[in-house]
Amino acid sequence: MNEIRLDNRGLHPPEPMIRILTALDAMTGPGVLTALLDREPRFLFPELEARGLTYTCVREEVGYALRVERGA
Amino acid sequence: MIAGQGDSVGDPVGSGIVLAVAFAYFLCGCVALAAQGASLLALHAFAAFVVLSVVSASNQLVPVLTGARPLPPRGVLTMAAPFAAGFALLLAAFAGAGGLFPAAGILLLAGAALWSVWTVARIARAPLEGQTRAAVTIAAAAFLVAAGLGAAMALALGGRAAPGLLALAPAHASLAVVAFASTLIVAISYRFVPMFALAHTDEGRWTRSAQWLVAGAGVLGAAAAAWPAWQRAAFALAVVAALAAMAVHLRTLRARLRKRLDVSLRYAAAAWVSAVAAGLCAVAATWRPGAGSSAVALAVLGWLALSIIGYAFKIVGFLAWEHARRVAPDASLPPLGEAVPMRAANAALALLAVGALAVAAALGAAPGLLRSAAAVYAAGGVSAVVILWSVAWRYVGARA
Numbered sequence: 001m002n003e004i005r006l007d008n009r010g011l012h013p014p015e016p017m018i019r020i021l022t023a024l025d026a027m028t029g030p031g032v033l034t035a036l037l038d039r040e041p042r043f044l045f046p047e048l049e050a051r052g053l054t055y056t057c058v059r060e061e062v063g064y065a066l067r068v069e070r071g072a
Numbered sequence: 073m074i075a076g077q078g079d080s081v082g083d084p085v086g087s088g089i090v091l092a093v094a095f096a097y098f099l100c101g102c103v104a105l106a107a108q109g110a111s112l113l114a115l116h117a118f119a120a121f122v123v124l125s126v127v128s129a130s131n132q133l134v135p136v137l138t139g140a141r142p143l144p145p146r147g148v149l150t151m152a153a154p155f156a157a158g159f160a161l162l163l164a165a166f167a168g169a170g171g172l173f174p175a176a177g178i179l180l181l182a183g184a185a186l187w188s189v190w191t192v193a194r195i196a197r198a199p200l201e202g203q204t205r206a207a208v209t210i211a212a213a214a215f216l217v218a219a220g221l222g223a224a225m226a227l228a229l230g231g232r233a234a235p236g237l238l239a240l241a242p243a244h245a246s247l248a249v250v251a252f253a254s255t256l257i258v259a260i261s262y263r264f265v266p267m268f269a270l271a272h273t274d275e276g277r278w279t280r281s282a283q284w285l286v287a288g289a290g291v292l293g294a295a296a297a298a299w300p301a302w303q304r305a306a307f308a309l310a311v312v313a314a315l316a317a318m319a320v321h322l323r324t325l326r327a328r329l330r331k332r333l334d335v336s337l338r339y340a341a342a343a344w345v346s347a348v349a350a351g352l353c354a355v356a357a358t359w360r361p362g363a364g365s366s367a368v369a370l371a372v373l374g375w376l377a378l379s380i381i382g383y384a385f386k387i388v389g390f391l392a393w394e395h396a397r398r399v400a401p402d403a404s405l406p407p408l409g410e411a412v413p414m415r416a417a418n419a420a421l422a423l424l425a426v427g428a429l430a431v432a433a434a435l436g437a438a439p440g441l442l443r444s445a446a447a448v449y450a451a452g453g454v455s456a457v458v459i460l461w462s463v464a465w466r467y468v469g470a471r472a
Contacts, residue, residue, distance in 0.1 A: 012275060014271070017267070017270070018270060021270075039136060039137070043267060045397075049407075
């Protein structure tokens with residue numbers, strides 16, 4: 001089971017999206033990616049769905065926490 | 073799949089409805105241009121399109137970028153209502169009901185004051201994107217002053233103020249087209265281009281200089297409206313700004329990760345060329361005033377309209393996708409990447425770009441060809457709106 005953690009705070013768009021998609025595309029087999037972000041990654045959600053991934057994104061005290069799960 | 077889990081920054085319904093009204097005004101402008109040729113009615117229908125598009129987009133994009141809170145759907149509809157009603161009155165006044173000019177001017181000024189104050193107040197406390205927030209603040213201030221000048225001219229047209237106030241038209245146009253709308257589009261493009269191209273951003277000290285140059289050009293063009301030499305300097309500054317923005321974006325596009333050029337960016341590229349051409353025509357108009365109409369046509373029909381329509385191809389699908397996901401969380405939605413029919417969108421772009429160029433050329437050199445040129449532009453405009461509608465409907469009509 002892969003587990004990737006990214007801290008994308010302080011990055012300008014679309015760097016967080018590029019880093020997340022690059023990490024997910026490099027992931028082989030099932031796994032979980034978590035990322036901290038300054039902004040809600042709204043343009044990322046359709047990209048995740050197009051890849052068949054499930055995700056949650058929750059607003060936190062400072063920024064957002066994204067969790068993406070990749071099945072087998 | 074759970075999008076945002078209830079923490080999403082905004083419900084897109086309000087912005088979507090306002091954008092639909094904006095495009096209704098765009099169609100109105102296309103029809104008026106084809107039916108009557110160049111007129112103040114057609115010009116202000118396109119102005120309504122630009123203003124309402126900005127109100128719609130700013131409610132979603134400014135919060136996404138800066139971290140400011142967006143308005144709920146009812147709030148953004150309230151914010152847009154004075155503009156929708158004010159421009160309707162203004163168009164009716166230009167169509168012959170001259171008694172409506174004062175009410176239109178006052179309503180639009182009230183709307184501009186409300187939107188500008190609200191926009192500046194909410195981004196002042198936002199935590200991110202200092203340069204974008206500064207550009208939006210300058211644009212909002214320019215918009216408010218432009219609306220004030222417009223209201224004064226509306227009172228003059230309605231016989232409630234001195235006719236000499238109509239001499240404010242060049243300053244009004246410079247603030248509205250350059251300092252307000254162009255500054256916003258240039259500022260937002262620094263984020264949209266890399267996002268839509270999926271390209272790494274490398275923001276240096278001078279990267280965003282174009283947004284300051286274009287804002288300065290708009291303000292200088294308005295302040296120096298009575299002095300041709302200073303106006304020439306202002307429009308030359310606008311040309312430099314357009315070239316500077318184009319240079320940054322071309323560098324971004326060369327480093328893009330998506331091989332196929334996004335439809336929005338094809339429209340944006342045509343818009344940048346129009347911006348340079350509009351600036352050059354405006355400079356020429358300081359010697360040959362006849363070129364002024366061509367400059368306005370290229371700026372409004374080319375630069376502003378193509379930028380907004382191009383970005384709308386991306387934004388409309390996205391807002392509709394978000395709405396569908398909220399309404400039907402488990403529905404199977406078509407992938408956004410394939411939502412826009414590329415051939416039809418490219419054909420509409422060709423008609424719009426050729427039409428805008430032909431309208432500008434006809435206004436400057438061959439007035440007899442104006443209606444044909446306007447018909448080409450209108451055909452492109454109608455096609456673009458039909459495509460946008462079909463893209464939105466694919467998602468809005470989706471059910472679990």
